[in-house]
Amino acid sequence: MQLPVTLALTGASGAPYGVRLLGALTALRAPVHLVVSATGWRLLEEELAIRGEEGLRAATGDWSSVTLYADTDRGATPASGSASSAGMVICPCSMGTLASIAQGTTRSLIERAADVTLKERRRLVLVPRETPYSAIHLENMLRLTRAGAIVLPASPGFYHRPDRIEQLIDFVVGRVLSQLGLDHAIGPRWQSGEPD
Numbered sequence: 459m460q461l462p463v464t465l466a467l468t469g470a471s472g473a474p475y476g477v478r479l480l481g482a483l484t485a486l487r488a489p490v491h492l493v494v495s496a497t498g499w500r501l502l503e504e505e506l507a508i509r510g511e512e513g514l515r516a517a518t519g520d521w522s523s524v525t526l527y528a529d530t531d532r533g534a535t536p537a538s539g540s541a542s543s544a545g546m547v548i549c550p551c552s553m554g555t556l557a558s559i560a561q562g563t564t565r566s567l568i569e570r571a572a573d574v575t576l577k578e579r580r581r582l583v584l585v586p587r588e589t590p591y592s593a594i595h596l597e598n599m600l601r602l603t604r605a606g607a608i609v610l611p612a613s614p615g616f617y618h619r620p621d622r623i624e625q626l627i628d629f630v631v632g633r634v635l636s637q638l639g640l641d642h643a644i645g646p647r648w649q650s651g652e653p654d
């Protein structure tokens with residue numbers, strides 16, 4: 459049986475990455491524990507005109523393998539280290555959430571689930587979007603990397619000569635799926651002479 463992936467969408471710009479990732483996971487029939495922060499919901503509406511759970515369902519395919527939890531429910535399944543999990547992705551990941559995980563303060567379900575993922579030595583993939591970075595952002599990212607997290611910035615490459623926004627989104631989403639060890643065909647594949 460496939461273990462569930464916890465997927466969190468927070469309030470950084472980049473809601474299209476999170477929506478595409480959720481759609482890719484539902485297409486793979488991967489079990490998903492989904493959590494969206496309050497600002498994450500706001501960004502879904504601002505960037506994609508997606509309103510609430512119904513809107514997100516309509517945009518991301520078959521939800522038979524998805525369970526949605528409220529970010530305020532700190533007692534939900536992803537908050538427990540004894541619940542089996544294939545790891546966690548926060549995409550997009552705000553610098554606020556990233557800072558909280560780096561400091562271990564865990565005041566929401568998303569932050570608690572990430573904290574648990576680190577303590578259980580499971581895969582934690584963070585997809586931040588901010589520019590420029592302050593020294594505090596960089597220190598928090600280094601701290602998390604040293605604690606075992608993968609910091610995978612929403613920084614698509616251009617060597618595959620994209621001419622559509624979807625190709626830029628897929629570049630990042632493909633990298634996330636690869637970090638989860640999932641078999642997929644999203645985003646460009648390495649060819650001889652191309653950079654990372």
Ligand SMILES: Cc1cc2nc3c(=O)[nH]c(=O)nc-3n(C[C@H](O)[C@H](O)[C@H](O)COP(=O)(O)O)c2cc1C
Nearest residue numbers: 468469470471495497498551552553554555587588
């Ligand atoms: C329209 C909008 C865009 C934002 N863009 C970003 C962003 O790109 N990166 C970031 O780190 N924070 C961004 N923020 C700030 C976060 O949403 C804010 O720090 C929030 O408290 C994060 O809470 P959350 O991590 O629980 O979603 C943005 C906020 C708004 C309202």
